[in-house]
Structures are given as C-alpha cells and as structure tokens.
Amino acid sequence: MGECCGSCPLPAACDDTTGAGLPDALLDSVLEQRVLDPGQALYRAGQKRSSIWVISAGALKTCELDIGGREQVVGFHGKADVLGIERIEIPEHRGFALALEPTSVCRIPVSRLVARLTTRPELWRDVLRIAGRQIAQAREVHRVLSQLQTSQRLAWFLLQGAGPRRGACQCSGDPEIYLPMQRQDIASYLGMTLETVSRSFSALQKEHLVEVHGRSIRLLDPSGLAARLVPQERDAA
Amino acid sequence: MGECCGSCPLPAACDDTTGAGLPDALLDSVLEQRVLDPGQALYRAGQKRSSIWVISAGALKTCELDIGGREQVVGFHGKADVLGIERIEIPEHRGFALALEPTSVCRIPVSRLVARLTTRPELWRDVLRIAGRQIAQAREVHRVLSQLQTSQRLAWFLLQGAGPRRGACQCSGDPEIYLPMQRQDIASYLGMTLETVSRSFSALQKEHLVEVHGRSIRLLDPSGLAARLVPQERDAA
DNA sequence: CGAGCGGTTGAGGGAACTCAAGCAGGGTGG
C-alpha cells in the first residue's frame, strides 16, 4: 500500500487492494494519484461533480465565491482530509480548491464510490462519518465567528487548527506549527482583516502565549491560549 | 400517503408504502410521527444517534453548546427539512434541537435507513444530496458572517431565510414572513446582539424595504433588499 | 538597484457592543 493508506479514511473505496511495496510508478496507476503545484486548482467553480479526493500530502484551501466575485476561504485541509464529498449530487458550485504547497491527492471517481457502496456495506459508515464531521466542523466555525472576538478566533485557529495542523501535530506535543497559507487567507477564514490578524499575532506574542516567526508559530502556552477561548462568563448558567 | 409525503426528501426511507388516504391514527403507526410542543426538545446534547427526522409541520432551531455552556443557534428548520443526519456515526454531541412552535416530525430509525441503503440504491443519492446541501448552507453562513455587516446579515436572513421561509414562501410571491423564533435567536444565529437585530429591523423599515409587525415581516422591496447584499465592490476583480 | 509582494505597525474613525431606560402585550390575582 501507499504510505498514506494506513491513515486513509476511505480505504474501502480504494483500488489499492493488491500490493504493499509497489514501485511508485505502479502505485500511481492503481491509486490514481494527482500532484498539484502551489496555487494550482484541484477543482474550479462550475465543474460538475466527478470525483472526490483524499489528501495524501500537502495542504489546500477551499473557497466560495459570492455574487460580487469576492473570495471567501471556508476551509484549510491537510493529510487524510477528504474533499468534494459535498459536491456529489449537488449540480451547481461556486466553490474551488487551491493547493497551498506541493500537494498530492488520491482521486476516487464517484462512479466507483457509488458502486462500492452496494458491495461494501462498511463504506457507508465512512461516508456518513466524514460528512457528519464536516457539518460539525462548520457549526463550530459558526460559533467561533458569532461569539469570539478577533484574538480569540486566532487562538482557536492555532489550537484546533481547522485542518492545517491535522497532519502535523494535532494532539502531539510538538508546539511548532507551520501555516502554509498567507495572512490574507487566515483573515478571510476568520472573518477579519489581514491587519487585524497581524495585530492579533503580535498581541498573543506580547502575552508570551506564542512566538511568531513568519509562518512558523511556536505555541509557548497552549493552556493559556485555551483559557482565552472561554467566553466571559457573566452568568455561569 | 400523508399530506407531507409528496414533498418528503427521503421517501425511500419511509414505511408508508401502502396507503394514500389512511386515517390519521393508522398513518401515525406507519409513519412514526412525533409531535412536539413549543420549547420541547427533539434531541438533547449527549444522546447517542438513534434516528433522523423529517419535519412535516412546524419549525425548530438547532443549537450547539460551547465549553462555557453558552448556546449558539446554528440553524432554523421548517417543513421538509431533515434533522440529525450529521449525528449518525458521530458519537459525541454537544448540540440539541428545540421546537419553536407546535411541530410534528417523521422519525426514521437509523437501523431502517441503513437496511434500506442496501436494498434501495436511490436512497444514497438522497442522503448525499441532503448532507451536501447542509454543508453548502453552512459555508454560505460562514461567508455571511465573515463579509457582511449586521443589517446586511439581517437582509440575507429575510431573503434566503435559513429555513424559516422554507415552508412558507421560498420562491412564491408572498411577501409576508412569520418568524417563529425570538430576536435573541436571530441574534445568536447571525452573530450579533438582540439590540442590533432590533436596530437593523428598524433601519430596514426606515428605508421602506420591510414593514415590521413584531414577528411578522412584510417584504416591501425584495430586490432592494437583495441589492444591499452585494459587498461594496471597490475592486471588481 | 528598484519593483513587487507579504507582512507589520501606526493613527483615526465608524460600526456594533454594553448599559440602561422605556414600551407593549399577556397572564394572574385582588
């Protein structure tokens, strides 16, 4: 199997039933891998559903467009994240996905997924779990944007990470985070301006909660960051 | 069939294969209907998945709780909306659903849904379509909270409605909306305070875009409302 | 070297929040 397959959330949808340790060239044909350069699109607005993808390495951002053509970042995604599952059965799309760094994904044709759903009953659990997590995650973002102020949003972003830490140090002790996206992307995702993002980084640094070195962030005091997330409880009902 | 079944988004999951025009008492046993009083919970935080529900009449709000116990409204739902699909296969939940007015729902046990998935392949399309729409809707909310200011959020809420208009006048010409939730719920959903919601209603009324009579809102100028939603395009790139 | 991009910092103003008062409607009890 490919080295990423051990952590694949959709193994039952994969054609890689055969070989551990196949040479890469062969694996590519079996796994239908696709490689993206930074800035390259995985899919674009308007394209009809055709496939879903599992990220095997790298990072992407997903965006939506409004009527005015303005871009809204709605997610960051790393290794083992599944993209495009919400596009199945929804014809029109104004969203797109862009690689933030060199990225490779496994393509799963929708036709194969649907076929497997009948032959492999365990696959439906995976699909519903993935979709359910995405809905739950979106509701969490709703809460963050509704209730928290800007520096709290950034602290939340650094801690639970919205995807970028997924592959790096989700629960591990490594306090060093590399953010593959630029400040403007973070600002769009968190509903603030890039200046406020920058100021919030500086504020957290001044409180000795993080160390900022460009896109590398060191979490000096994770529990202190977490303490910032609790809304001011005037009434602890 | 029940009168709601013509618009049911999950007909293949229903036991009502038999009878049009059955007496209500019989229908209830076939459809597993459940009736909720205003303020009553459909499900609560911590309950394990067991069923999904299709709203046949009435309205509900869905909420999430944060660590501090603070409530965040994440959705309003009306006739033909599906609830709970995201809870399947996700063990832990901090969310709940509350009826806003007298409400009835059709219960679909997860066990039956799963069984039908193997025998009725078309059911898959329905499930994926419903989950996909919920994800798309959540991303739209993300955009609204990120980009729009308060009176624009309220205009968006009135126009596309986040569910409450679903059963009433989604695309029909009826300009009269009844909002079953209180101002505080709207405020939570839209990420603002109830005072700001009230002020925004007054502002829209002052501009002759709506007429406010408590929870009844008359849309005097829908296209004018829609015009307010376009973000200020400083650069039309 | 200069231009361009990503990022940081500063000054000023405006939008929304907080605190507070007031109003309308519904229910209860004297």
Next chain:
DNA sequence: CCACCCTGCTTGAGTTCCCTCAACCGCTCG
C-alpha cells in the same frame, strides 16, 4: 375591572473594538 408583574422588544447614550487608510520593513527576483 384594573393593578401588577413578567417577558419580549425597542430605543437611547456612551464606549470599545475593529476596520480603513497609510507608511514602513524585509525579502525575492528581474
């Protein structure tokens, strides 16, 4: 019947937070 309270909603005054506009810094690349 009216006094009274309670809840939901509106309106006002003052303040805070964040956005806007702008300058500046460091780096890369032509």
